[in-house]
Amino acid sequence: MNERMRQLLPNDRMKIYQSEPFFEDTDTVLTLLYQPLISIKGVAVFQALWKESSYQKTQTSISHHQMMNMLNITLDEFFEARKKLEAIGLLHTYKEEGTYRTLYYILQKPFSVKGFFEDPMLSVLLEHHIGRDAYYRIRKRLMYSMSLPSNVKSVTHAFDDVFTMIHPNEAKQEPVQVEEKTLTIDTNLPLEWLHKMLTQQNIKAKWILTQSNIDFIEKMTKIYDVDFLELEKALLWAVTEDQVLDRKEFQDMCKDIFYKKHGSVPPRLYVKGEQNQTQPEQNTSSHQQEQPQSKEEKLIQHFETITHRELLEDLSSSGRASMKEIDMLTNMMEEHGLSQPVMNVLVDYVLKRNHNKLAKNYLETIAAHWSREGIATAKEAMQIAKREHHMYETWKKKKSYNQKKKQGSNEVLPKWFEEERKNKQKQPSATKQPNQEDLEKEKKELEAFFKNYSKSNH
Template sequence: MNERIRHLLPNDRMKIFKEKPFFEDAETVLTLLYQPLISIKGVAVFQALWKESNFQQSQTSISHHQMMNMLNMTLDEFYDARKKLEAIGLLHSYKEEGTYRTLYYVLQRPFSVNRFFEDPMLSVLLEHHVGRDVYLRLKKRLVNVPSLPTNIQSVTHSFDDVFTTIHPNHMVDNQLIEEEESISIQTQLPLEWLHKMLTQQKIHAQKVLTQANIEYIEKIIKVYDVDFLELEKALIWAINEDQQFDRKEFQDMCKDIFYKKHGSVPPRLYSKASQDEQPTNKQSETNQNTEQPKSKEGQLIQHFNNITHRELLEDFSSSGRASMKEVDMITNMMEEHGLTQPVMNVLVDYVLKRNGNKLSKNYLETIAAHWSREDIQSAKDAMQIAKREHHMYETWKQKKSQNQRKQQRSKEVLPKWFEEERKNKRKSTQPAQEPKKQINTGESQKKREELEAFIKNYSKTKH
């Protein structure tokens, strides 16, 4: 508030101008693409200034108090929204001191849909604010890509194919001059150092450090907080075998650097005032990382704290290269479940060792979801829960093996010789009972003969 009082008061006047006519899709772009970055108040202020500029005469002005009443917001809220508009590139502000202080607001044309998604900084920040799924849906809905047949070939002639404005004898000289001038591009990057570094790596620096690539690099390293020393590693990584600068590879490498330094929360737009109020333990973490632990477990924890999952996959690979598909999968999973980089490193290491150096997405995501619910925040906690789960798995595996052996014993077929031996043992016990059976059989035979004789004699006497 003290800052706002020094720079803006309710009685200060405002004059509003539009630098260029806006694109037809300006309303859509402001609402769906800019709003997640600068908040609904930022968009409301811009739209109010936009509408006012359509009716305001060049010699007239209104007070900020009038604008406050129109927007139903305090002057502090207006000033905060104005700063966001200036920072995102939608507004330029100028002041004129006099009887009344007058602010000149020059509205900048919002990007078109296509230009917004082509801008590396805005598109990356939007993806981190709304999530990858929403980002891709917005891009699919808003970006109009002409659907031409796949079997056609371009026969369009370019300007250089048809025209030339210089004599052919001077073509080479002009090209050399053009290359020399390209080095003097206006940028904050240390171009001389980058040229020297790429040349030492036997990379054609002029081919990589074009004006478009330099602008892209500047925006990406600003989003992902990459310093110049880290830039060297990211830049070399992003150059492919054909010495072409791969922007996707560069962004992924910068993203890894960001997560390694700041954890799993993706880069977003924060107000510096609110950021300063939040306590940080970065200094204490740095001190802990510089101390060399003595125990093996401590060294392993420090290792997981100081690397990215890309570097971890490179260590497991015999070629020293990580699969970009796996790197993207792990990065998205880490963001989705809110796991820190050290915790994700432990998880990847655990799954690779448990699963025969294979990264199963379903298996990895099941454990990631579980650790997220358990609120695992450090490599030490992740290692402890991994050990506990591994012990439970080994115990369950041992019990299962024992049960299987019991079932196998009950179902196994006895050998033939064992059955014959058992029958022989039974027969050896039977002879002791045979005499009794024979006696019983003889007595019954004798009785039967006597009965037959009696019946025979009885029939004779009767006749």
């Protein structure tokens, strides 16, 4: 509030301008794509300013108090929404001091649907905010494309086929040599260091460090909190054999770096200065046990300081991990909200139990169970894995014992033994009752028979 009182008061005037005409799908883009990032109040403030700019006459202004009444919000809420609009690139604000203070609000054109999904920063942030399934559902609904029959061919005339800049009667002139200008790229990345690093690896830096790639790299490093040393590793990983930057590989590597440092919660937009109550307290065990002593403590620290990508790379003889498996594990970790250390324990546990195979259904079942159990650290994951393994071994032994017992009870007795037993049962009850010695003798004979019979079968 103190910041707002210094910069904005209810009686301050506002003049609103639109930088250029907006796209036809602006309302759809604001509601479905921008709103998850800047909140419904941010979109409401932008739309109110947009409508006001359409009717506001030149040299006229309104007070912020009037805008507050139209939106039914406080000035603090308006100020916070304004800051989000400025940060996301939808609003430029200028201040003029005079008899009274005037704020000039210049509305910037929002992206079209196509432009929004092509922007690497906004599209990635939207996916993290609303989830992968909802993201692709909205994208499929909004990004429609026209399809032509497969047997058609283009007969469109090119510009050079129709027009020429030189009159046919004029003699041919020597082409004018245009001096190439050095492209100045506005970026915070250390381009000279990146150029030198790529050259040392026998990679053609000019193929990688294009204007488009540099813009993409800078946005990914900002989203996933990648420093310059980590950037080197991610960049070298993502360069293909044809010396082309694979953007998906680069983003996945940046994502691994983020999860390793900050846990399983994907990067989102948070307002600076706000207390985030839902931020999980992960990586605390690594600080508490700086110098592990036992074998188990060392293993826990190992699981807390690597990613599942690095774990699979260490187990591979080639030193490379399957991208299909990495994507599957990353998606599973995000869907079930498992931390990186817990995911590492899960991968290690399944590989040992399943003959070094990562079966998706098996992984999914355990991941869902551990998520419901609230497993948050590598130590907890190892404990539940040991407990489940012990239960499995106990069940397996019991099952084996029951099977053997069942096989023994189903042994077929010889026909002559059955006939003798029936004849004894038919004898009259008046006969002399067998004494204890006779019973013991008969019992021993039966035991000897079964013992000899089982030996003959084996």
